[in-house]
Amino acid sequence: MTEIDVVVIxxxxxxxxxxxxxxxxxxxxxxxxxxxxxxxRNHGDTLSNGVPVExxxxxxxxxxxxxxxxxxxxxxxxxxxxxxGEAVTLYNSxxxxxxxxxxxxxxxxxxxxxxxxxxxxxxxxxxSLSSPWASAQASELDRQTVDEWFRTNTDNxxxxxxxxxxxxxxxxxxxxxxxLLHFLFYIKSAGMLDILVGVTGGAQELRVVGGTxxxxxxxxxxxxxxxxxxxxxVHAITHGDxxxxxxxxxxxxxxxxAIVTIPPTLAxxxxxxxxxxxxxxxxxxxxxxxxxxxxxxAYSTPFWRDAGLSGFAFSLDDPxxxxxxxxxxxxxxxxxxxxxxxxxxxIAGRWSQEERRASAVATxxxxxxxxxxxxxxxxxxxxxxxxxxxxxxxxxxxxxxWTQYGAALSEPVGRIHWAGAExxxxxxGYMDGAVRSGHRAAAEVGARLDSRGES
Amino acid sequence: MTEIDVVVIxxxxxxxxxxxxxxxxxxxxxxxxxxxxxxxRNHGDTLSNGVPVExxxxxxxxxxxxxxxxxxxxxxxxxxxxxxGEAVTLYNSxxxxxxxxxxxxxxxxxxxxxxxxxxxxxxxxxxSLSSPWASAQASELDRQTVDEWFRTNTDNxxxxxxxxxxxxxxxxxxxxxxxLLHFLFYIKSAGMLDILVGVTGGAQELRVVGGTxxxxxxxxxxxxxxxxxxxxxVHAITHGDxxxxxxxxxxxxxxxxAIVTIPPTLAxxxxxxxxxxxxxxxxxxxxxxxxxxxxxxAYSTPFWRDAGLSGFAFSLDDPxxxxxxxxxxxxxxxxxxxxxxxxxxxIAGRWSQEERRASAVATxxxxxxxxxxxxxxxxxxxxxxxxxxxxxxxxxxxxxxWTQYGAALSEPVGRIHWAGAExxxxxxGYMDGAVRSGHRAAAEVGARLDSRGES
Numbered sequence: 001m002t003e004i005d006v007v008v009i010x011x012x013x014x015x016x017x018x019x020x021x022x023x024x025x026x027x028x029x030x031x032x033x034x035x036x037x038x039x040x041r042n043h044g045d046t047l048s049n050g051v052p053v054e055x056x057x058x059x060x061x062x063x064x065x066x067x068x069x070x071x072x073x074x075x076x077x078x079x080x081x082x083x084x085g086e087a088v089t090l091y092n093s094x095x096x097x098x099x100x101x102x103x104x105x106x107x108x109x110x111x112x113x114x115x116x117x118x119x120x121x122x123x124x125x126x127x128s129l130s131s132p133w134a135s136a137q138a139s140e141l142d143r144q145t146v147d148e149w150f151r152t153n154t155d156n157x158x159x160x161x162x163x164x165x166x167x168x169x170x171x172x173x174x175x176x177x178x179x180l181l182h183f184l185f186y187i188k189s190a191g192m193l194d195i196l197v198g199v200t201g202g203a204q205e206l207r208v209v210g211g212t213x214x215x216x217x218x219x220x221x222x223x224x225x226x227x228x229x230x231x232x233x234v235h236a237i238t239h240g241d242x243x244x245x246x247x248x249x250x251x252x253x254x255x256x257x258a259i260v261t262i263p264p265t266l267a268x269x270x271x272x273x274x275x276x277x278x279x280x281x282x283x284x285x286x287x288x289x290x291x292x293x294x295x296x297x298a299y300s301t302p303f304w305r306d307a308g309l310s311g312f313a314f315s316l317d318d319p320x321x322x323x324x325x326x327x328x329x330x331x332x333x334x335x336x337x338x339x340x341x342x343x344x345x346x347i348a349g350r351w352s353q354e355e356r357r358a359s360a361v362a363t364x365x366x367x368x369x370x371x372x373x374x375x376x377x378x379x380x381x382x383x384x385x386x387x388x389x390x391x392x393x394x395x396x397x398x399x400x401x402w403t404q405y406g407a408a409l410s411e412p413v414g415r416i417h418w419a420g421a422e423x424x425x426x427x428x429g430y431m432d433g434a435v436r437s438g439h440r441a442a443a444e445v446g447a448r449l450d451s452r453g454e455s
Numbered sequence: 456m457t458e459i460d461v462v463v464i465x466x467x468x469x470x471x472x473x474x475x476x477x478x479x480x481x482x483x484x485x486x487x488x489x490x491x492x493x494x495x496r497n498h499g500d501t502l503s504n505g506v507p508v509e510x511x512x513x514x515x516x517x518x519x520x521x522x523x524x525x526x527x528x529x530x531x532x533x534x535x536x537x538x539x540g541e542a543v544t545l546y547n548s549x550x551x552x553x554x555x556x557x558x559x560x561x562x563x564x565x566x567x568x569x570x571x572x573x574x575x576x577x578x579x580x581x582x583s584l585s586s587p588w589a590s591a592q593a594s595e596l597d598r599q600t601v602d603e604w605f606r607t608n609t610d611n612x613x614x615x616x617x618x619x620x621x622x623x624x625x626x627x628x629x630x631x632x633x634x635l636l637h638f639l640f641y642i643k644s645a646g647m648l649d650i651l652v653g654v655t656g657g658a659q660e661l662r663v664v665g666g667t668x669x670x671x672x673x674x675x676x677x678x679x680x681x682x683x684x685x686x687x688x689v690h691a692i693t694h695g696d697x698x699x700x701x702x703x704x705x706x707x708x709x710x711x712x713a714i715v716t717i718p719p720t721l722a723x724x725x726x727x728x729x730x731x732x733x734x735x736x737x738x739x740x741x742x743x744x745x746x747x748x749x750x751x752x753a754y755s756t757p758f759w760r761d762a763g764l765s766g767f768a769f770s771l772d773d774p775x776x777x778x779x780x781x782x783x784x785x786x787x788x789x790x791x792x793x794x795x796x797x798x799x800x801x802i803a804g805r806w807s808q809e810e811r812r813a814s815a816v817a818t819x820x821x822x823x824x825x826x827x828x829x830x831x832x833x834x835x836x837x838x839x840x841x842x843x844x845x846x847x848x849x850x851x852x853x854x855x856x857w858t859q860y861g862a863a864l865s866e867p868v869g870r871i872h873w874a875g876a877e878x879x880x881x882x883x884g885y886m887d888g889a890v891r892s893g894h895r896a897a898a899e900v901g902a903r904l905d906s907r908g909e910s
Contacts, residue, residue, distance in 0.1 A: 143631040145854055148603050176598040176854040235690065235726070265740045269724040271690070278746075278804050278839035278846075285720045285743035285845065286853070291733075346859050349733050384733035390740065391733075398741070398853045399600055399631040404801050 002243040002254040004028040006445055009234050009246070009270075010261035012040025013431055014419040016219035016228075017070070017438030018259050018445075023223060025446055030255070031223065032248050034233035034388040039216035041392050041421075042431070045296075047377045051328045052211045053296040053335060055381035056392065057431050058326075060212075061203040063191055064432035066439070067215070071208060074218040078206040082325040083199040085305060087312040088367055091161060095366065103314065109158035116154060116163070117193050124184040124192075129425040132185045133406040142403040146183045147175035161316045168342035169314075169322045170196055172290025173396050177342070182397040189428040199312060199324070203430065209329065212431065233388070236271040239414050257445045261419040261438070264395050264409065265289055266388070272416075280413055283405040286398060287422065289391025291345040291384050295320075295338050295360055298377035302327045302334030304368045311336060311368075318363040319344040333376070336364060349384055356380060394429040395422045410440075417441045457698040457709040459483040461900055464689050464701070464725075465716035467495025468886055469874040471674035471683075472525070472893030473714050473900075478678060480901055485710070486678065487703050489688035489843040494671035496847055496876075497886070500751075502832045506783045507666045508751040508790060510836035511847065512886050513781075515667075516658040518646055519887035521894070522670070526663060529673040533661040537780040538654040540760060542767040543822055546616060550821065558769065564613035571609060571618070572648050579639040579647075584880040587640045588861040597858040601638045602630035616771045623797035624769075624777045625651055627745025628851050632797070637852040644883040654767060654779070658885065664784065667886065688843070691726040694869050712900045716874040716893065718744055719850050719864065721843070727871075735868055738860040741853060742877065744846025746800040746839050750775075750793050750815055753832035757782045757789030759823045766791060766823075773818040774799040788831070791819060804839055811835060849884040850877045865895075872896045 006022050008015045011033035022029045037043070043056040059081065060067055071078060086097045089104030096104035105113060127135045135141065150163050167175045167183070190196045196203055208214065220228045229248075236247040237258055244258045260267050268276075268284025275281070302325060304311050311325025319340055326337035338360060340348040348356050357378050364372035383392035397406070410423040419441035424433030461477050463470045466488035477484045492498070498511040514536065515522055526533060541552045544559030551559035560568060582590045590596065605618050622630045622638070645651045651658055663669065675683045684703075691702040692713055699713045715722050723731075723739025730736070757780060759766050766780025774795055781792035793815060795803040803811050812833050819827040838847035852861070865878040874896035879888030 143600075143602050143629075145598075145600060145603070147598050147854070148600070174598075174855055233726075271688075271724075275840075275842035278837070279801070281845055282743065282746065282801070282839060286741060288737065288740035291737065343855075343859060346734070346737070382733070384737060385730075387730035390736055399602070400629055400798075404798060 002256050004030055004253065004255045005449055006257045006259060007032065007244065007246050007253055007255040008259045008261060010040060010420070011038040011216065011220060011228055012261060013042070013067070013216060013434035014261035014421065014438040014441070015259070016216055016223070017435050018261065018419055018442040019223055019227065020219055021439055021442035022446060023227065027446070027449065029227060030253060031228045032232040032234055032246065033228065033230050036231050038220045038228065038230070039213040041389055042213040042216060043381065044211035044213040045379055047296070047298050047333070047335070047379065049298070049333055049377070051298070051333055051335065053326060053337070053379060054211045054213070055294055055296070055379065056213070056383070058207060058212050059204040060206040060208070060431065061195060062201070062205055063195065064203070064427055064430060066435040067432040070215060070435055074215060076214055076218070077209040079209055079329045081199050081204055081207055082302070082305070082327060083310055083312070085308045085310040087310050089313065090315040090317050090366060091158060093317065103162060105158055105162060109156055109162065112154055112156040112159040113162055116150070116159065119153065120184065120187060121192055124187040127181065127184045127188050129185065129188055132181055133403045135181070138181060138403050141184060142179045142181040142400055144180040145176045145399050146178055146180055149180045150175060165314050165316050165321045166197065168344070169339065171396055172292040172341050172345065172391070172393055174342045177398060178396045179399040179402060181402045185402070186428055189424070189426055189433070204324065234270060236273065237416060238273040239416055244415050256449060257415045257417060259417045259419055259441045259445060263289055263389065263420060264422055266390060267418070276413055279405060280408040283401070283408040286401050286405070287395040289389070289395055290393050291342055292392050293340040293345050293348055293356065293380055293382045295356070296326060296379040297336045297338065297360060297364060297375045299334035299371070300376055302331055303371045304334070307369065309368065313367045315363055315367060318366070319348050320360045320363040323364065323367065338364070345384065349382055353380065412444065417444050457711050459485055459708065459710045460904055461712045461714060462487065462699065462701050462708055462710040463714045463716060465495060465875070466493040466671065466675060466683055467716060468497070468522070468671060468889035469716035469876065469893040469896070470714070471671055471678070472890050473716065473874055473897040474678055474682065475674055476894055476897035477901060478682065482901070482904065484682060485708060486683045487687040487689055487701065488683065488685050491686050493675045493683065493685070494668040496844055497668040497671060498836065499666035499668040500834055502751070502753050502788070502790070502834065504753070504788055504832070506753070506788055506790065508781060508792070508834060509666045509668070510749055510751070510834065511838070513662060513667050514659040515661040515663070515886065516650060517656070517660055518650065519658070519882055519885060521890040522887040525670060525890055529670060531669055531673070532664040534664055534784045536654050536659055536662055537757070537760070537782060538765055538767070540763045540765040542765050544768065545770040545772050545821060546613060548772065552764070558617060560613055560617060564611055564617065567609055567611040567614040568617055571605070571614065574608065575639065575642060576647055579642040582636065582639045582643050584640065584643055587636055588858045590636070593636060593858050596639060597634045597636040597855055599635040600631045600854050601633055601635055604635045605630060620769050620771050620776045621652065623799070624794065626851055627747040627796050627800065627846070627848055629797045632853060633851045634854040634857060636857045640857070641883055644879070644881055644888070645885070659779065689725060691728065692871060693728040694871055699870050711904060712870045712872060714872045714874055714896045714900060718844065718875060719877055720744055721845060722873070731868055734860060735863040738856070738863040741856050741860070742850040744844070744850055745848050746797055747847050748795040748800050748803055748811065748835055748837045750811070751781060751834040752791045752793065752815060752819060752830045754789035754826070755831055757786055758826045759789070762824065764823065768822045770818055770822060773821070774803055775815045775818040778819065778822065793819070800839065804837055808835065867899065872899050
């Protein structure tokens with residue numbers, strides 16, 4: 001006899017949506033969260049002028065239907081990311097404005113980028129979303145790194161420099177650090193590359209008024225404090241035929257099933273009794289989290305708009321490699337959101353905050369002019385240092401991992417089920433994928449509870 | 456005020472040699488070991504006829520001077536691995552005997568293997584052992600996988616098949632799963648490829664009478680039960696300016712310093728308060744352990760010797776890919792030691808023991824004739840399933856990891872120092888490297904104790 005039906009580990013979108021679905025079905029559920037807040041990789045902060053900004057995952061695309069549905073159900077409002085005017089790209093000290101699909105590259109490089117994109121999307125079509133390891137060319141695609149594929153397929157240095165900025169912008173990791181199969185799976189999981197990269201019509205189209213962390217906050221408020229327990233890092237899961245016992249910092253709880261929603265690398269750090277099978281444990285040894293420091297730089301006005309700029313920029317020259325307009329809906333002040341990604345994040349992570357700010361402001365000044373030199377505020381979030389996330393946006397699979405360990409990503413181990421953005425076949429790594437994974441895990445566990453009459 | 460000077464986590468060769476050195480210097484030391492035995496990746500078992508066999512690391516080469524010195528100090532005896540007669544290689548269903556340096560390959564493939572080996576060794580010469588990330592061509596070498604390098608440098612399918620067996624035999628991992636820089640570092644760390652692969656004159660030249668686990672057993676006996684505590688898995692390390700507190704399953708202990716000697720991936724699973732810096736934590740997320748199932752197959756006699764065979768064999772066709780003669784010194788029975796490695800180990804790990812045994816015996820029969828079909832005994836050790844090792848022989852670094860995280864392998868974090876075979880610049884991954892790392896960490900901590908007058 002267990003105390004409850006399901007214990008959920010992690011109060012991010014995956015955990016809270018799983019708990020919500022189970023609770024709505026009449027299951028006794030409890031959510032244990034290590035932090036003193038919910039929302040995991042979503043996190044809200046406030047500029048000194050009171051404007052809320054998103055320090056974690058923030059954008060929602062129109063095809064991210066599950067998270068959009070949730071936003072609506074919870075009474076939150078979305079608004080369009082500012083996307084008027086021209087973008088800029090800085091490469092070899094030359095700043096190029098563009099309003100077309102050239103990404104500000106030379107004609108030859110733009111054409112080459114387009115050719116490579118088409119080739120990648122054609123390859124991505126061959127990947128199985130539900131079982132990437134069973135794709136037709138899985139072993140050939142998984143033995144290559146993304147870096148190897150680009151270098152085998154083009155000699156254009158400008159095109160290479162562009163991809164070497166785009167890939168970290170999408171993964172917070174370098175091209176050599178993931179398998180081609182993983183990259184292709186991710187592209188197909190999102191639909192196509194244009195959707196991943198795009199603002200209007202893409203994954204960066206919408207924002208949530210007040211910030212995305214409110215989705216989790218409202219889910220947690222619905223469930224209530226009796227169900228969602230904060231400051232409760234889990235240490236161990238004992239599991240067997242009769243149920244699970246979860247030991248956390250302030251006690252323990254028994255349940256018929258557990259749903260673990262924390263990133264795989266962190267899930268691997270819990271103590272399991274009995275120990276996990278090699279396939280699952282081996283996976284958790286090699287699905288590292290991305291490296292990103294996200295910054296919000298505030299100005300008294302969104303001055304770049306007056307110059308006809310959208311705020312969207314790539315610098316292929318600088319540690320700060322991508323920026324977008326992140327001003328509040330009323331434009332009452334100007335905010336640029338920007339990222340140190342991958343290798344840049346690892347280097348910038350060793351700097352002081354002052355050094356990061358100075359580096360960021362110098363880059364923004366190159367991109368948007370001298371008005372960028374005097375921000376009124378600067379906020380940053382180094383996700384690599386977050387003990388209970390240890391990197392964003394998510395976990396990636398290096399060469400060989402999908403084909404040899406992929407099945408263990410979401411395959412239950414006894415009464416332990418796995419969720420989280422990394423386990424979703426649609427919008428893997430995104431808020432939408434997290435929500436889908438929560439629903440999937442709740443359905444799995446619900447079906448087992450039903451069939452055994454355990455509840 | 457702390458209870459002792461140094462707490463050592465892990466009673467393998469690194470931990471016990473560190474403790475021994477500190478104890479000899481008059482330091483108050485304690486070793487906590489998770490298992491009910493010492494010796495970590497060394498482990499002894501006994502055939503049903505009473506003959507001891509090594510289920511973990513077993514061979515010692517003449518240039519492995521630190522472990523040889525230790526063996527002598529502890530009164531253990533070595534003997535030569537049986538290495539008379541011809542070796543065999545099975546490729547495309549053809550069995551080739553050879554007594555020269557061709558590895559049983561066709562002339563063209565043997566020449567190509569030699570050319571590639573020379574190229575690798577020339578590249579390895581450019582690698583810095585103390586700081587691989589600072590090697591002249593570090594970023595170029597670290598962005599490539601070993602798989603990519605081989606495929607870029609040869610089209611000979613037989614030579615490729617050979618390297619695809621040799622690399623897993625050395626690393627328990629596939630060529631795509633590690634960076635070229637890691638492979639080159641490892642070659643230089645051992646001296647050269649011939650030494651890594653070789654029996655006489657190489658890393659497989661000597662065995663220890665009774666088994667290598669006795670090295671740790673004798674070290675532990677010297678230190679005594681008051682110092683070495685078994686069945687004591689460590690859960691958390693709290694550390695600060697004043698010292699460390701280590702919480703283990705049955706209590707806690709305070710010390711001025713800690714030396715953590717368990718593999719990096721397992722070290723990452725302890726809870727640290729405060730949490731570890733991103734550079735160290737990120738490393739532990741991406742240094743997976745190798746995959747190996749080691750088997751010992753016993754026969755009433757070493758019958759292959761009568762046929763003029765040494766027992767050394769490669770099969771490029773089978774899951775069981777490498778074998779050696781592992782008979783006792785008096786030849787009173789015949790023992791073949793063999794390995795499922797890398798991808799083969801991951802597949803064979805899902806089979807039943809009966810299936811593994813049948814597969815192994817079928818391969819041995821192809822290699823050594825029908826007499827191999829009737830073993831008198833079969834022992835196996837699946838290191839991937841070992842909760843407190845989680846893979847052998849050791850941790851490897853994939854593309855990009857050395858250059859971005861390598862410095863964190865042995866750089867202390869506050870009062871926590873790191874040891875273990877993965878942290879050694881000489882004979883990295885081997886028993887000798889483990890011993891060297893124990894001595895290095897003991898010297899580091901000893902110097903800090905001296906300079907602060909803390910002891």
